[in-house]
Amino acid sequence: MKTIPLLLMMLWLNSSVLFGQAVPWYRINPNPIESSLNEIVNIPGSNRLMAVGSGATIMYSDNEGASWIISYKPAGISRMTNLNAIHFVNSDLGFVVGNHSTLLKTTNSGASWVDISPAGNMDFLDVYFMDEQTGFVTKYDTVMKTTDGGSTWVQTQLKTWRYYPKHLHFINDTTGFLGNTNGSYYFKTTDGGDSWDSTTIVTDTENISLSAIKFLDENIGIISGEIYNISYSYYLIFRTDDGGETWSEVYSHSFNSIKNIYFFDSLTGFTVGPRIMYDNMILKTDDGGITWHETTLSGYNWCNLNSLAFLPDGKGISIGSYGQIIKSTDWGENWNIGYQRVIDNSKINAATVVNQSAAFIATTTLAGGGVLSGCIYKTTDGGYSWSRLLNLWPFNSLVFVNSDFGVAASDAYGAVYKTTDGGNNWAEHEIDIYNFNPLYLCFINEQIGFVGGEDIIYKTTDGCETWETCLDNYVLNGIKDLTFSDDSTGFAVGYLPDMFLRTGDQGATWVTDTFDVSIFANKLYFINADTGFAIGNKILKTINGGDTWTEVPDGCEGSISFTDIDFPTNQVGYITASDNEETLLKTVDGGGNWAPIGLMETTSTPNALAFFSADEGLVMGDNSIIFKTYSGGMVDVPENQFTETNNFGITCYPNPVANKLIVDFIDVKPNWQLLEFYSVSGELVKKLITSESYSKVSIDVSDLKTGVYIVVSKSAHQINGVVKIVKL
Known part of the structure; x- marks a missing residue:
């Protein structure tokens, strides 16, 4: 193990924090995040949308995707963890899984997370909990079940070969389903997940390779698949209304690959996936999956879309690879870009x-x-x-x-x-x-x-x-x-x-x-x-x-x-690093x-440096990340701004605050604002990016400890406002 024998070096590093220097890094590209986002859900009983992805990313929005609060390395997990799936039991209790056998739990709507991972180093692919005690996690060829909140697990190996089980869901306490078999069958349990049986779909279509599955109740189910041979390929959707006894083909297309199926209610549903060698396509049904039609996606969306979720007012978010976010305000008929880039999605070499x-x-x-x-x-x-x-x-x-x-x-x-x-x-x-x-x-x-x-x-x-x-x-x-x-x-x-x-x-x-x-x-x-x-x-x-x-x-x-x-x-010199927690x-x-x-909050690896001076420079790398510093990467918020009377650019109320803080932007708004919360010692403790021009935003600060904090508002390279708040 390497140690740090450089006392003077560390004193220099720490002195910058102790004496109140630095808003260390400005995120230039992309906004709000560069992670490949794998799944998004609407937390039951709330307007909170939460997504998980690569780089140990968990992010949520309480204002329909206008701004996002991002948790980097939640519960202290490695930044090299890929989070694959998320499930909420109710408005408070939720679970997230990822590789390295990662299992995280929240009891406060995602404001904070606890690591309850079992021993091992497997890729956890999907998660579903019925309550705080009984839940399921999938991994290669296997379903794991716990009845004591994750303390112990019983494993059921599925009778298939090279199977990565996904699309895990239950319609009641006993009946659940698994898809992504790449065969002509799916898995079903009728005893609460103690055993899983393969069920072959009965259809006129032969040599089908099945992927996503969604059952709405005991009778109605939707499943997607692909037929491929040397001369042609087709992507299909099948529907059953008799509990899987028979299936009817309801949609087919040569290019629209269907990776995920989502239903808001018994009638309104969507599929999402890439159009092979093209871009992406979101399909919609208004009649419970009997008929499907293409929706309209505007803007650049070459990289895969992976998941989507809707709020009760018809506003939806779809997320995908490399931080791709698109939004709809009309129940998914039309979609628009919900992220920002100053360069194309790239690796900066x-x-x-x-x-x-x-x-x-x-x-x-x-x-x-x-x-x-x-x-x-x-x-x-x-x-x-x-x-x-x-x-x-x-x-x-x-x-x-x-x-x-x-x-x-x-x-x-x-x-x-x-x-x-x-x-x-x-x-x-x-x-x-x-x-x-x-x-x-x-x-x-x-x-x-x-x-x-x-x-x-x-x-x-x-x-x-x-x-x-x-x-x-x-x-x-x-x-x-x-x-x-x-x-x-x-x-x-x-x-x-x-x-x-x-x-x-x-x-x-x-x-x-x-x-x-x-x-x-x-x-x-x-x-x-x-x-x-x-x-x-x-x-x-x-x-x-x-x-x-x-x-x-x-x-x-x-x-x-x-x-x-x-x-x-x-x-003065700088070095970028990969394959490590340090970057x-x-x-x-x-x-x-x-x-x-x-201090640079990124889920990707920087690998290119461009410094204009000892303190001013750019750090760039994978997934087109571009960060800028004016302070040599050290903390820099002048101490003379830490006063109650020196509030400008923004106002915050109520102050003191217990749970919800309203930040009101006084001056003309740019296209996006960056809000950062610092402790009085200069530590960055919370960060939020507003991706649209809003006059005010509501922020959940219940996860902050009691104390005094400095709220800094920034856009581009400019600090627009600083205000001190007291957290009760």
């Missing part, structure tokens, strides 16, 4: 800063139908808005020598793309279209540059017009990164551990060398000719131009993979010591 407000990023776009593409984007306002410059391949590397001259590379095509006018125009320069996949770029000036990929490094001396091989061997088992510390000295790392290549003659010759400490290196970075870093599963530092390397403390526990590094000054590290002593600054 690389970033480079060209001046105090301008930067470029290279992305892989997560498009529909399994089609991968990519873009180059540019910001000129410090990251708040982005212009798409080039839309082509997935771009994984990007370098700018100055504000005008830049080069981008994609491993999907053996060429690079060059701009000489700040990204307005790009020219393709072929290297080896069929035999080379360029991965990493390094340019010394506008004429001399290098590109690496596989086990080859190419060099240009005429600004990308021509390329010549300067390394062609398999010593590293593939090139992962390359960089130059000055005009002559360069380094490369690959997939073999402990080894690197170096050149002292601008790439004419390369020699093999080894690190002094064992490392699986991902990236190299030099501050100057002498001082550099190798990052991977460790952080190594050299102060003599790569002749010797020493491991430096990183302050993290467990396995980790460091992915990007940036030094805006010689002393961002910082140094203030030139990289001699590092410590996590875990």
